Amino acid sequence: MFTAVSRIDTPAPFFGGNRLVARRAASYTTGRRVVQVHAVTNVSRNPNMGKLKAGYLFPEINRIKNAHLEKKPDAAIISLGIGDTTEPIPAPIIDGMISSVSGLGTPAGYAKYGGYGPGEGQAELREKIASRFYPGGEVSADEIFVSDGSKCDISRLQMLFGPNRNVAVQDPSYPAYVDSSVMNGHATSFDASTKQYGNITYLSCNSNNNFFPNLAHANDSEIIFFCSPNNPTGAAATREQLTDLVAHAKENGSIIIYDAAYASYIENPDCPKSIFEIPGADECAIETCSFSKYAGFTGLRLGWTVVPENLKFADGFSVxxxxxxxxxxxxNGASNVAQAGGLACLSDEGWNAMTELVGFYKENASILKRTFEDMGYTTYGGTNAPYVWVSFDGQDSWEVFTEILEKCDIVVTPGSGFGPAGDGFIRASAFGHRDSILEATERLKKAFTK
Structure with a gap:
């Protein structure tokens, strides 16, 4: 048994490679000899982690919000920032999970709902996902892998492809694409002047190109991250645009990682809800989606990724x-309780309830979009997506974020947090209680009407 005999508070030098490392150490006795235990290991830090700039966007926003609350503890903060759902999960879906949980308390129920399940997901759920979300038969159940959400799968896909890939991302886009690419060794150093990482191709998406990039810039890209409807701009790609994307990937031998997390918000019939509606996509694309923004599963965690049978690596091996x-x-597979909830979502009752929930958030988006436009601002999105992308005429987006927080006690998301092309914009999320959305519109109109 170790007994502490002294503590050395003065850093003790340690030579590691060519570096002199300061170490704090404590001395312990084992009864036979004194052992010095160092507070610094011999393990070097992953250099890719050192390339990351600042914190991940949404925890950073939360940190600033909490600092604001320390200065104004009575502030009634309204969040239009992080895209987290707020409304209760519909009853038919809850009932499915309750049945699963109750079953865990009986031998027969545990045999059905407990223990390890297939890592790919329960067969019945995979079948239901295929029939509900891919009714044209373009995806088979055995190409669907159930998981704990799209964000987790995005990082696992990085592991699948390994380091030192040429990656392209929409700019602006969900920050996890870039951050996970940096962590997995695809990027070189960060250029402060361009606010971009080397070896990552930023595909600018703005009103001048109808939020669809010049794909020629991605000719050398092995992996292309693409989200439709886009987070944060809310732009949904048309069938013609996605046909061009698939043709580009096939011509260049690239793989598209297609994020369809908001596809159920699309109402334009010319905007596909899946990349696999495009002929040939099964030879060049992977699609990820989730129940988070459809059924309020942001904390429950349930999603899926489609990896087609026809998708092959350069040597012909199956992806x-x-x-x-x-x-x-x-x-080890998604939670059995969450999968029971997913099955309930895809029943007739659950599907209708989920559709109503999506409709509620879409109405919130319409309210926000109309408010900003009435205030004199140019907006995008808010129709086929739960986000409104608002132009603040080239102002620094973090300064706009701070001003809105200080004047209105409202949290939005600064556009530059999604990439350098996002500067000058803020993103307003439609995920909120209706009374909060309406209160937010009144505060914004008083403080920011042009």
Missing amino acids: KADWNRLMNTTF
Whole structure:
């Protein structure tokens, strides 16, 4: 048994490689000899983590919000920032999970709902996802892998492809694409003048190109991250645009990682809800989606990724086979209770309730979009997506974020947090209680009407 005999508070030098490392140490006795235990290990830090700039966007926003509350503890903060759902999960979906939880308390129920399940997801759920979300038969159940959400799968896909890939991302786009690419060794150093990482191709999406990028810039990209409807701009790609994207990927031998997290918000019939509606996409694309923004599963965690049978690596080996191997090594399967909730979502009652919930948030988006436009601002999105992308005429987006927080006690998201092309914009999220949305519009009109 170790007994402490002294503590050395003065850093003790340690030579590691060519570096002199200061170490704090404590001395312990084992009864036979004194052992010095160092507070610094011999393990060097992952250099890719050191390339990351600042904190991840949404925790950073939360930190600033909490600092604001310390100065104004009575402030009634309204969040239009992080896209977190607020409304209760519909009753038919809750009932499915209750049945699952109750079953865990009986031998027969535990046999059905307990223990390890297939890493790919329960067969019945995979079948239901295929029939509900891919009714044209373009995706089969055995190409669907159930998981704990799209964000987790995005990082696992990085592991699948390994480091030192040429990656392209929409600019602006969900920050996890870039951050996970940096962590996994795709990027070189950060350029403060351009606010971009080297070896990542930023595909500018703005009103001048109808929020669809010049794909020629991605000719050398092996992996292309693409989100439709886009987070944060709310732009949904048309069938013609996605046809061009698939053609580009096939011509250049690239793989598209297609994020369809907000596809259920699309109302324009010319905007596909899945990349697999485009012929040939099964030879060049992976699609990820989730129940988070459809059924309020942001905390419950349930999603899926489609890896087509026809998708192959350069040597002809199956991408699906490697993904299956990776998932069964790194993941024990989504929660059985969450999967029961997913099955309930896809019943007739659950599907109708989920559709109503999406409709509620879409109405919130319409209210926000109309408010900003009435105030004199140019907006995008808010129709086929739960986000409104608001132009503040080139102002620094973090300064706009701070001004809105200080004047209105409202949290939005600064556009530059989604990439350098997002500067001059803020993103307003439609995920909120209706009374909060309406109160937010009144505060904004008083403080920011042009």
